[in-house]
Amino acid sequence: MNCPICIVAPLSLGSLESSLSSQNCARCGGNWIPGAQYWKWLENQGENLPEVDAQTSDLPISEPTAHLDCPECKWRMVKYMVGRGTGFSLDHCHSCKGIWLDKNEWEVLRKRNLHDDLNSMLTEFWQSEALKEERRKRFERINQTKFGAEDYAEIKRIRDWLEGHDKKHELLAYLTDDDPLNV
Ligand SMILES: [Zn+2]
Ligand SMILES: [Zn+2]
Numbered sequence: 001m002n003c004p005i006c007i008v009a010p011l012s013l014g015s016l017e018s019s020l021s022s023q024n025c026a027r028c029g030g031n032w033i034p035g036a037q038y039w040k041w042l043e044n045q046g047e048n049l050p051e052v053d054a055q056t057s058d059l060p061i062s063e064p065t066a067h068l069d070c071p072e073c074k075w076r077m078v079k080y081m082v083g084r085g086t087g088f089s090l091d092h093c094h095s096c097k098g099i100w101l102d103k104n105e106w107e108v109l110r111k112r113n114l115h116d117d118l119n120s121m122l123t124e125f126w127q128s129e130a131l132k133e134e135r136r137k138r139f140e141r142i143n144q145t146k147f148g149a150e151d152y153a154e155i156k157r158i159r160d161w162l163e164g165h166d167k168k169h170e171l172l173a174y175l176t177d178d179d180p181l182n183v
């Protein structure tokens with residue numbers, strides 16, 4: 001079995017956890033987890049671990065944008081967003097149910113306790129949440145460019161303050177009135 005990224009490099013047996021083996025690429029550091037193995041490991045894991053909030057990670061992630069072919073059955077794999085601020089996707093083969101993770105992705109997932117959620121990531125619900133998160137981030141970037149980071153932070157602060165204010169509408173009317181004192 002060869003690496004779906006490096007193509008010519010063979011995968012060799014490695015381990016992600018004491019009871020979860022993977023097929024590892026020595027060249028790019030990616031890992032192939034056969035579906036049945038992950039499911040079995042997950043069953044023995046017991047209770048789902050509570051998610052840990054996003055933290056800055058210094059582990060470099062290289063996210064290939066090209067579509068990959070399954071190393072086992074050669075099917076074109078489908079990308080699933082991990083979301084939750086991680087910024088990367090995993091590749092999943094619908095035919096053999098295997099999962100491809102790029103270098104360091106398992107480590108990042110484990111730090112966040114998301115490594116026992118790969119099954120949930122493959123659901124429509126998780127993907128629509130991740131898509132919403134992407135859209136929000138894109139919108140934030142657009143606004144930051146439009147207003148500048150400092151002004152954007154300020155207008156957001158004002159917006160949050162207005163949101164919970166019982167005189168929100170009067171305040172807004174005052175704010176948008178060019179001549180509020182009517183002189
Ligand atoms: Zn590789
Ligand atoms: Zn496959």
